[in-house]
Amino acid sequence: MIKVGIVGATAYTSLELIKILLRHPDVDISYLGTRREGDFKISDIFPVLTNTLDMPCSQMAQDDLPEGLDMVFVTLPPVIAMQYVPTLLNAGTRVVDLSADYRFQKKSIYEKWYKAKHTDPSNLKNAIYGLPEIFREKIRTAKLVANPGCYPTSAIIGLAPLISNGYVYTDDIIVDAKSGISGRGREPTEGTHYCECNENIEAYSVGEHRHMPEIENILSLIGKSESKVYFTPHLIPMNRGILCTTYVKTKKKSSSKEIITLYNDFYSKEPFVRVKKNNELPKTKDVANTNFCEIAIRQVGERVIILSSIDNLIKGAAGQAVQNMNIMYGFKETLGLLF
Ligand SMILES: NC(=O)c1ccc[n+]([C@@H]2O[C@H](COP(=O)([O-])OP(=O)(O)OC[C@H]3O[C@@H](n4cnc5c(N)ncnc54)[C@H](OP(=O)(O)O)[C@@H]3O)[C@@H](O)[C@H]2O)c1
Numbered sequence: 001m002i003k004v005g006i007v008g009a010t011a012y013t014s015l016e017l018i019k020i021l022l023r024h025p026d027v028d029i030s031y032l033g034t035r036r037e038g039d040f041k042i043s044d045i046f047p048v049l050t051n052t053l054d055m056p057c058s059q060m061a062q063d064d065l066p067e068g069l070d071m072v073f074v075t076l077p078p079v080i081a082m083q084y085v086p087t088l089l090n091a092g093t094r095v096v097d098l099s100a101d102y103r104f105q106k107k108s109i110y111e112k113w114y115k116a117k118h119t120d121p122s123n124l125k126n127a128i129y130g131l132p133e134i135f136r137e138k139i140r141t142a143k144l145v146a147n148p149g150c151y152p153t154s155a156i157i158g159l160a161p162l163i164s165n166g167y168v169y170t171d172d173i174i175v176d177a178k179s180g181i182s183g184r185g186r187e188p189t190e191g192t193h194y195c196e197c198n199e200n201i202e203a204y205s206v207g208e209h210r211h212m213p214e215i216e217n218i219l220s221l222i223g224k225s226e227s228k229v230y231f232t233p234h235l236i237p238m239n240r241g242i243l244c245t246t247y248v249k250t251k252k253k254s255s256s257k258e259i260i261t262l263y264n265d266f267y268s269k270e271p272f273v274r275v276k277k278n279n280e281l282p283k284t285k286d287v288a289n290t291n292f293c294e295i296a297i298r299q300v301g302e303r304v305i306i307l308s309s310i311d312n313l314i315k316g317a318a319g320q321a322v323q324n325m326n327i328m329y330g331f332k333e334t335l336g337l338l339f
Contacts, residue, residue, distance in 0.1 A: 001026055001027070001028050002026060002027055002028070002070040002071060002329060003028050003030040003031075003068065003069050003070050004021060004027050004028065004029055004030060004031075004069065004070065004071055004072070004073070004325075005029075005030055005031030005032070005033065005065075005066065005069045005071075005072040005073070005093075006018070006029070006031070006032050006033065006072065006073050006075060007033045007060060007065065007072055007073070007074045007075065007076065007084050007088070008033070008034070008074060008075035008076040008081075009032035009033060009034050009042060009045075009057055009075075010034050010036065010045050010057075010186070011075040011076075011185070011186060012182055012185060012186045012313060013075045013098055013313060013317040013318045013321075014032075014073075014075045014318075015046050015048075015049075016313045016314060016317065016318035016319070017073055017075070017318040017321065017322065018042065018046075018049065018053060020314075020318060020319060020322045020336045020337060021322065021336060022052065022053060023336045023339070024322070024335055024336035025335065025336075026329070026331055026335065027325075027336070029053065029055065030066075030069060031058065031066050031069055031072070032055055032056075032057045032058065033057070033058050033059075033060030033065065033066075034057045034058070034059065034060065035059070035060065036057070036059065037059055039056065040056070040057055041054045041055060041056050041057065042054075042055050042056075042057055043055075045057070060084070062083045062084050062087060063087055064087075065084065065087050065088055065091070067091045067092075067093075069088075069091075069093050070093065070094065070329075071093060071094040071095065071096065071325060071328070071329075072088050072093050072094075072095050072096075073095075073096050073097075073098065073318075073321055073325075074088075074095060074096070074097040074098060074099065075098050075099075076099055077099060077185070078099045078100040078101055078114055078116075079099075079101065079114060079116045080099070081097050081098075081099035081101045082099075082101040082102070082118065082119050082120040083119065085097055085101070085102070085120060085123065085144065086120050086123060089123060089143060089144060094142070094143050094144070094145075094328060095143070095144050095145070096130065096145045096147055096321045096324050096325060096328075097127075097144065097145070097146055097147060098147045098317055098318075098321055100114065100146075100149060100210065100214070101114075101118070101120070101146075102123065102124060102127035102144060102146035103127075103129060103146040103148065103149070103214055103217075104124070104213070104214070104217060105124055105125060105127070107121050107124060109213055109217070110124075112213075113210045113213050114210065123144055126142075126143060126144055127142075127144045127145070127146045128142040128144070128145050128146065129145075129146050129148060129218060130142075130145040130146055130147045130148060130320065130321070130324040131148050131152075131153065131156060131157075131218065131320075132272075132320070132323050132324065132327055132333070133157055133160065133267070133270055133272075133273060134156070134160060134218070134222060136327060139324055139327045139328060140327055140328060140330075141328075142328060145321075145324045145328065147317065147320055147321045147324065148214070148218075148316075148320065149210075149211045149214055149316070150179065150183055150211075150242055150310070150312035150313075150316025150317060151175075151177050151179065151209070151211040151215070151231070151233060151242060151244065151316075152211050152214045152215045152218065153293070153310055153315055153316050153320060154177065154242045154243075154244040154293065154308045154309065154310045154315075154316065155175045155177065155211075155215050155229075155231075155244050155246060155308065156215060156218050156219065156222075157273060157293045157295065157308055157310075158244055158246050158293075158295055158306040158307070158308030159173065159219060159222075159246060159248070159306065160219075160222055160266065161262050161263045161265075161266035161267070162248060162250075162259070162262075162304060162306075163219050163222050163223040163227070164222050164223065164266070165262060165266075166223070166251070167250055167251060167252075167254075167259075167262070167304075168248040168249060168250050168251060168304065169248065169249045169250075169251065170219065170220075170223050170225055170226065170227040170228070171226070171227070171228045172228065172230075172248070172249050173219070173227060173228065173229045173230065173246065173247075173248050174229075174230045174246065174247040174248075175215065175229055175230070175231045175232070175244055175245075175246045176232050176234075176244070176245045176246070176247075177231070177232070177233045177234065177242060177243070177244040177245070178201075178233075178234045178235075178236045178242065178243050178244075179233060179234070179235060179236065179241070179242045179312055180236065180238040180239050180240040180241045180242070180284070180312060181197050181235060181237070181238070181239060182239050182240045182312060182313055183235075183240075183242070183312045183316075184235070191204070191235070192235075197235060197237050198237050199237060200235075200237060201234055201235070201236050201237070202234060202235055203232050203233065203234045204233060204234070204235060205233060206232050207230065207231065207232070209231055209233050211231065211233070212229055212231040215227075215229050215231065216228065216229045238284070240284075240288060240289075240311050240312055240313050241284030241285075241287070241288055241309065241310075241311055241312065242284070242309060242310050242311075242312045242316060243282065243283075243284055243307065243308075243309045244306075244307070244308045244309070245305065245306075245307055246305070246306040246307075246308070247303050247304075247305055247306075248303060248304050248306070249302055249303055250299070250302060250303065250304055253299070253302065254299060255299055256278055256297060256298050256299045257278060259297045259299055259304060260275060260277070260278060260297055263275045263295060263297055267295075271333055271334050272291045272292050272293060272315060272319075272323065272334075272337070273292070273293050273294075273295065274292055274293070274294045274295070275294075275295050275296075275297075276294060276295065276296040280296060281296045281307055282294035282295065282296055282307050282308065282309040283309065284309050284311070286309070287309050287310055287311050287314075287315070288311050289311060289314060290311060290314060290315070290319070291311075291314050291315045291319030291320065291322075291323060291337045292310070292315060293308055293309070293310045293315050294308065294309050294310075295307065295308045319337055322335075322336055322337060323337060
């Protein structure tokens with residue numbers, strides 16, 4: 001049994017973490033830290049937990065976090081997370097950070113896209129990008145795992161078999177993605193206000209979203225050559241779910257069936273990737289509340305179109321974080337994540 005904490009317990013992703021961890025046989029939820037003052041229980045914040053986890057929350061401070069925890073999930077916003085992570089690591093606690101603060105090994109890329117100085121560069125070089133399908137072996141021994149972004153998870157899992165096999169040109173990758181509103185977090189903003197989002201679909205951060213360099217960075221590592229991604233995210237009026245439609249140019253023409261076989265081989269041992277048959281397409285409904293990523297592939301002329309869907313809060317955040325924890329502790333990878 002390992003002792004696990006959450007730093008940022010009032011976040012959307014924390015509720016998902018708690019639900020998953022409550023199903024996990026080898027985990028004891030031992031600490032729930034928040035910035036909020038006063039005595040309250042986590043079930044006061046998330047009434048769905050009433051009588052299931054009426055555990056008190058603790059007010060946390062950057063340099064005063066509990067010792068004796070085996071691992072902690074950090075669910076704070078980018079820039080804030082790196083203010084807490086060093087204290088945890090110094091206490092010998094392993095960390096899965098759900099923010100973007102440790103996803104780039106190059107500090108300069110982080111600082112350009114997140115418009116903030118990186119305050120913990122010494123831990124950057126030791127962080128492992130927590131995409132199990134690609135980096136499982138490194139995750140096993142990691143002290144600090146940078147859990148991937150939600151759009152990157154969906155896009156990279158969708159592209160990895162083609163990129164790693166050198167099937168496609170990597171300088172012309174178009175990712176058109178749609179996300180439910182929970183992808184923007186719990187704090188209300190004008191852009192996530194019900195009246196603004198309901199009955200509406202809109203693109204945002206066209207060609208300048210922070211997940212674009214993250215996708216490019218990891219694809220460049222997978223393909224061992226520089227990748228250029230043209231990324232357009234959209235907000236759609238649903239609570240959760242991501243659907244990515246990705247267009248790549250192939251170097252040689254093959255059939256959809258051949259490419260599906262390539263994907264089936266690449267992901268044959270993956271517990272959370274489902275490759276659709278030739279006549280099927282992924283839907284966000286089929287992966288909602290699960291840690292699965294579903295993929296369909298079509299060869300159309302000189303391009304391959306890839307459709308990949310995930311639940312942004314689960315495979316795109318909390319579920320993948322627990323999958324990483326399972327790998328780090330040698331637990332069965334699916335523990336807590338299947339129902
Ligand atoms: N939502 C997703 O689909 C998703 C997917 C992948 C990764 N992520 C990443 O995962 C992390 C959590 O996301 P989320 O959507 O769950 O966030 P969220 O619901 O917006 O919650 C953010 C949490 O951070 C706390 N917080 C905000 N500012 C703080 C500060 N200055 N000091 C201390 N605590 C602070 C909030 O506390 P209060 O409750 O007191 O405001 C809350 O607990 C973020 O880094 C996000 O980018 C999110």
